[in-house]
Amino acid sequence: MASEVLERFRPLFQPRSVAVVGATDNAFKLGFHALAAVTSAGFEGEIYPVNPRAGDEIQGQRAYHSISELPQGVELFVYAIPEKAVVPAVREAVERGGRAGVIFAGGFRETGPEGVTLQEELVRIADSVDMKLIGPNCIGLVNVDANLNATFASPLAEFPQGNISAVSQSGGMGNVMLNGIIEEGVGMSKFVSIGNRANVKFADMVEYLAEDPETGVICLFIEGLDEGAVFLEKARRASRKKPILVYNRGYTEKSAQTALSHTGSVASSEAVYHGAFQQAGLLQVCSSQEMAATAKALSMGASLPVNGVFMSTHTAGPAVVISDICERGGVRFPELEPDIARAIGEFIPTHALPRNPLDVFAFAWTDPSLYLRSTDLALSQEDIGCAVAVFVSGAGSGPAFPAREYAEIGRKYGKPVFICLIAPASFMDEMQDAQREGVIVLNTPEKMGETLVNLNRFASLRASQEGNGD
Amino acid sequence: MASEVLERFRPLFQPRSVAVVGATDNAFKLGFHALAAVTSAGFEGEIYPVNPRAGDEIQGQRAYHSISELPQGVELFVYAIPEKAVVPAVREAVERGGRAGVIFAGGFRETGPEGVTLQEELVRIADSVDMKLIGPNCIGLVNVDANLNATFASPLAEFPQGNISAVSQSGGMGNVMLNGIIEEGVGMSKFVSIGNRANVKFADMVEYLAEDPETGVICLFIEGLDEGAVFLEKARRASRKKPILVYNRGYTEKSAQTALSHTGSVASSEAVYHGAFQQAGLLQVCSSQEMAATAKALSMGASLPVNGVFMSTHTAGPAVVISDICERGGVRFPELEPDIARAIGEFIPTHALPRNPLDVFAFAWTDPSLYLRSTDLALSQEDIGCAVAVFVSGAGSGPAFPAREYAEIGRKYGKPVFICLIAPASFMDEMQDAQREGVIVLNTPEKMGETLVNLNRFASLRASQEGNGD
Numbered sequence: 001m002a003s004e005v006l007e008r009f010r011p012l013f014q015p016r017s018v019a020v021v022g023a024t025d026n027a028f029k030l031g032f033h034a035l036a037a038v039t040s041a042g043f044e045g046e047i048y049p050v051n052p053r054a055g056d057e058i059q060g061q062r063a064y065h066s067i068s069e070l071p072q073g074v075e076l077f078v079y080a081i082p083e084k085a086v087v088p089a090v091r092e093a094v095e096r097g098g099r100a101g102v103i104f105a106g107g108f109r110e111t112g113p114e115g116v117t118l119q120e121e122l123v124r125i126a127d128s129v130d131m132k133l134i135g136p137n138c139i140g141l142v143n144v145d146a147n148l149n150a151t152f153a154s155p156l157a158e159f160p161q162g163n164i165s166a167v168s169q170s171g172g173m174g175n176v177m178l179n180g181i182i183e184e185g186v187g188m189s190k191f192v193s194i195g196n197r198a199n200v201k202f203a204d205m206v207e208y209l210a211e212d213p214e215t216g217v218i219c220l221f222i223e224g225l226d227e228g229a230v231f232l233e234k235a236r237r238a239s240r241k242k243p244i245l246v247y248n249r250g251y252t253e254k255s256a257q258t259a260l261s262h263t264g265s266v267a268s269s270e271a272v273y274h275g276a277f278q279q280a281g282l283l284q285v286c287s288s289q290e291m292a293a294t295a296k297a298l299s300m301g302a303s304l305p306v307n308g309v310f311m312s313t314h315t316a317g318p319a320v321v322i323s324d325i326c327e328r329g330g331v332r333f334p335e336l337e338p339d340i341a342r343a344i345g346e347f348i349p350t351h352a353l354p355r356n357p358l359d360v361f362a363f364a365w366t367d368p369s370l371y372l373r374s375t376d377l378a379l380s381q382e383d384i385g386c387a388v389a390v391f392v393s394g395a396g397s398g399p400a401f402p403a404r405e406y407a408e409i410g411r412k413y414g415k416p417v418f419i420c421l422i423a424p425a426s427f428m429d430e431m432q433d434a435q436r437e438g439v440i441v442l443n444t445p446e447k448m449g450e451t452l453v454n455l456n457r458f459a460s461l462r463a464s465q466e467g468n469g470d
Numbered sequence: 471m472a473s474e475v476l477e478r479f480r481p482l483f484q485p486r487s488v489a490v491v492g493a494t495d496n497a498f499k500l501g502f503h504a505l506a507a508v509t510s511a512g513f514e515g516e517i518y519p520v521n522p523r524a525g526d527e528i529q530g531q532r533a534y535h536s537i538s539e540l541p542q543g544v545e546l547f548v549y550a551i552p553e554k555a556v557v558p559a560v561r562e563a564v565e566r567g568g569r570a571g572v573i574f575a576g577g578f579r580e581t582g583p584e585g586v587t588l589q590e591e592l593v594r595i596a597d598s599v600d601m602k603l604i605g606p607n608c609i610g611l612v613n614v615d616a617n618l619n620a621t622f623a624s625p626l627a628e629f630p631q632g633n634i635s636a637v638s639q640s641g642g643m644g645n646v647m648l649n650g651i652i653e654e655g656v657g658m659s660k661f662v663s664i665g666n667r668a669n670v671k672f673a674d675m676v677e678y679l680a681e682d683p684e685t686g687v688i689c690l691f692i693e694g695l696d697e698g699a700v701f702l703e704k705a706r707r708a709s710r711k712k713p714i715l716v717y718n719r720g721y722t723e724k725s726a727q728t729a730l731s732h733t734g735s736v737a738s739s740e741a742v743y744h745g746a747f748q749q750a751g752l753l754q755v756c757s758s759q760e761m762a763a764t765a766k767a768l769s770m771g772a773s774l775p776v777n778g779v780f781m782s783t784h785t786a787g788p789a790v791v792i793s794d795i796c797e798r799g800g801v802r803f804p805e806l807e808p809d810i811a812r813a814i815g816e817f818i819p820t821h822a823l824p825r826n827p828l829d830v831f832a833f834a835w836t837d838p839s840l841y842l843r844s845t846d847l848a849l850s851q852e853d854i855g856c857a858v859a860v861f862v863s864g865a866g867s868g869p870a871f872p873a874r875e876y877a878e879i880g881r882k883y884g885k886p887v888f889i890c891l892i893a894p895a896s897f898m899d900e901m902q903d904a905q906r907e908g909v910i911v912l913n914t915p916e917k918m919g920e921t922l923v924n925l926n927r928f929a930s931l932r933a934s935q936e937g938n939g940d
Contacts, residue, residue: 106831111821170787179894252797287916317640327722351581424649425895
């Protein structure tokens with residue numbers, strides 16, 4: 001079953017060869033950027049640029065002047081051509097044995113009756129040979145694991161490898177999600193902008209990614225759903241295997257209108273979505289930044305019940321923000337047990353109180369061993385499930401947090417450890433170093449608090465799934 | 471009056487000389503980082519490192535072994551010494567004619583009755599000669615305009631000059647706010663972490679910054695207030711002169727407890743704060759990132775009533791997010807007038823509909839003149855007060871948005887223009903270039919939406935102030 005699903009979508013994600021129809025040397029055309037994206041990503045299969053008006057070469061590669069000139073069996077066709085040319089070009093690809101397509105052009109279902117008819121024809125042709133189509137009206141897909149960048153955005157190729165995969169109707173929101181992941185200093189596995197969803201829908205992608213061995217966490221940006229029941233059923237099954245995060249927008253008048261013009265969705269009411277997503281075991285988030293931070297924590301293995309949190313800090317303000325957000329979201333900071341409090345009280349500075357959250361003042365900034373000793377004691381307490389250390393990064397010129405030793409304490413207790421490492425987004429070194437040690441790092445107290453709340457919500461979702469006997 | 475206020479706090483922000491008491495060569499002590507901060511910022515006045523246990527030099531500068539050794543009239547004393555030593559050292563500074571002090575150490579009001587007594591003594595000594603004290607229990611202050619970094623964090627010195635000033639009780643939250651401003655690609659004027667507020671309080675800073683010619687926008691992070699009535703009265707006056715943003719936390723049990731241990735504040739109830747801030751004309755925000763984005767927009771002159779927004783995009787998803795956030799926050803997207811819609815309809819691609827928000831599909835990504843032409847028409851409409859263009863940045867390898875021409879259109883109508891430039895936070899070039907042209911750039915749709923909502927709320931605040939005859 002798993003391998004059947006993987007094989008069904010293999011030509012999209014792991015094609016042996018890619019044709020770029022509409023490839024050109026003219027940088028004002030999408031076809032220029034589409035070919036540049038495929039080649040610059042280091043794709044190792046054959047690449048076939050196709051353009052009837054080309055000379056011998058396009059971007060230094062041998063040019064093909066029609067699809068019928070291509071060898072039989074090219075697997076993935078990337079279409080960077082106007083909508084009028086798409087249907088004939090897909091028909092030609094089918095004749096050459098094409099297995100998958102990416103269609104950037106708009107002008108289909110989202111534009112009214114004529115566009116609906118055009119898209120239906122497209123689906124008929126593709127479905128006749130089980131060819132899988134991403135789009136139309138999309139920016140395509142990326143599979144970092146296969147060095148495949150079938151979009152028109154070259155920078156996507158520079159993405160580090162990781163286990164987060166993202167699916168978005170909208171290419172633009174796909175980019176927003178990816179930027180969020182970049183800023184979290186982690187990598188990505190697959191990115192798909194599915195646009196008008198000709199014959200590849202959210203339900204398909206959720207089913208595929210649930211089986212994909214490279215994907216650990218699935219992120220979805222949804223403006224509207226068709227075949228909602230099918231999606232929810234497949235999502236319900238998938239969410240038993242991997243965490244699925246959903247970011248959903250388009251409830252207000254103008255936003256629904258914009259979503260409609262976009263990919264032919266009708267945005268449904270907020271409450272209906274919310275309830276249905278929750279029942280399917282999906283974790284709903286409120287922004288792409290929150291999604292990226294939570295996806296990172298889950299992808300790093302923090303998907304266990306969080307119970308209570310122990311927090312230590314050298315500066316109270318950010319801890320105030322984190323606990324304010326956490327307590328509103330149902331995350332607790334258990335009181336320390338008397339013997340643990342007593343032991344902590346023995347080494348913290350005068351005036352510091354041995355409680356949770358623990359404020360050890362600026363002393364801990366120059367002597368971060370205070371974090372290690374207190375965390376080691378606190379994590380031994382049963383109702384404390386994870387630890388957070390708040391630390392203002394010296395950004396290379398001040399003290400550094402002892403991430404390795406901190407990670408070891410987490411491993412000793414089998415409990416996740418976090419640093420709220422206050423640093424500008426442009427300073428990534430310390431974050432990435434700590435994450436390599438296994439510490440989950442968030443660089444603002446707001447993201448730290450939201451992530452803990454989301455992990456707690458995720459644990460509740462999982463518990464209610466188990467309660468349902470799923 | 472203005473000059474009296476400025477002169478009263480001049481020794482803090484523009485001292486002619488600075489003594490660093492507790493300066494040392496030992497990098498595990500705050501006094502090391504404090505001296506490094508002052509010197510690395512390029513302060514042009516005299517710098518006096520003081521430490522009784524030093525040799526001839528500290529960090530390559532002539533060492534003084536006691537405050538009494540210093541020449542008469544050193545203006546600012548930075549105290550990087552333990553709390554027990556602070557009172558005598560402030561008394562000595564008063565004897566040498568000191569005018570201002572920064573005290574990092576905790577152990578005062580926040581620790582209970584003994585600490586309260588100690589802090590009262592401190593205030594008595596300082597007040598006797600009108601010496602202004604920042605702290606205790608703080609990370610100090612920065613005045614970019616005077617190359618003054620009186621904190622223990624050297625990186626703060628690298629801040630570009632700008633007109634946003636920030637005051638935070640908490641040093642850590644001050645850092646979070648500063649990182650937010652860095653990520654917005656703009657500069658700062660003054661940063662103050664006022665800690666326990668010995669004799670310099672939020673009320674004083676608001677009064678000072680309202681008069682400070684280098685400050686255009688004031689940002690406050692507040693965990694709790696004492697003398698709330700005095701603050702609100704001064705804030706009410708100051709908010710007539712400059713926008714004041716407030717970020718306020720510490721309402722829940724643990725967060726209030728942490729705030730208390732911090733700087734001796736008792737967090738008050740949420741509703742009371744909210745109403746009082748609104749009455750004083752302060753704009754409340756919900757996160758430090760939202761604060762930085764809104765402060766940037768206001769500092770770049772977008773403080774006029776926003777009326778309605780015209781939005782154009784090449785990708786619907788982010789526009790869906792922006793309009794969803796805007797409409798919930800009361801920001802409107804007026805219908806285009808018939809003649810404007812007709813004129814726009816003439817040049818946009820087939821299938822695109824000439825309405826607001828305007829989705830011109832991927833065409834506009836390769837041909838951004840579509841943004842310019844439609845914005846030029848839409849801004850001529852009376853009930854449209856600003857324009858937003860949504861654009862996925864090619865991050866140096868794709869097309870760039872024509873920011874200069876776009877800015878000119880904004881100036882022609884005297885209406886602010888924004889780009890929601892979707893790019894990772896680490897790619898700053900395009901954002902900063904566009905901002906130099908006068909375009910306000912936000913790099914996520916969430917920040918774009920929140921900023922428009924806040925500008926709209928700010929316009930309402932201003933209107934109600936004027937209605938009150940203020």
